[in-house]
Amino acid sequence: MLVAFSVAPSGSHDDDGSVHDAVAAAVRIVRASGLPNHTDSMFTTIEGDWDEVFAVIKAATDAVGAWGPRVSLVLKADIRAGRTGELTGKVERLETALAEAAPSGATAAP
Known part of the structure; x- marks a missing residue:
């Protein structure tokens, strides 16, 4: 499965409204997990x-909770049994389809 998520504290943050330190704590956990x-x-x-x-x-989400009294979590999941490599595979198939659908002499946009 693929799960896209966004997690951020609410109720307390930097003076400029940035939540990058809290998000960095979450991303460190994701990267340390070893999962793609x-x-x-x-x-x-x-x-x-x-x-x-x-x-x-x-x-x-627990790590982000250290930055404020509330945490906002948004999730979107693609649950497809028996498939792996979809983190990059879906994008590769899309790029192939775009290249194949390009009119003669045209190139796909970046």
């Missing part, structure tokens, strides 16, 4: 089985 993962500006996506992915998300 990807972080972008909005979400961190983890790949693995149900129990291992949600154990990491729980630990990351």
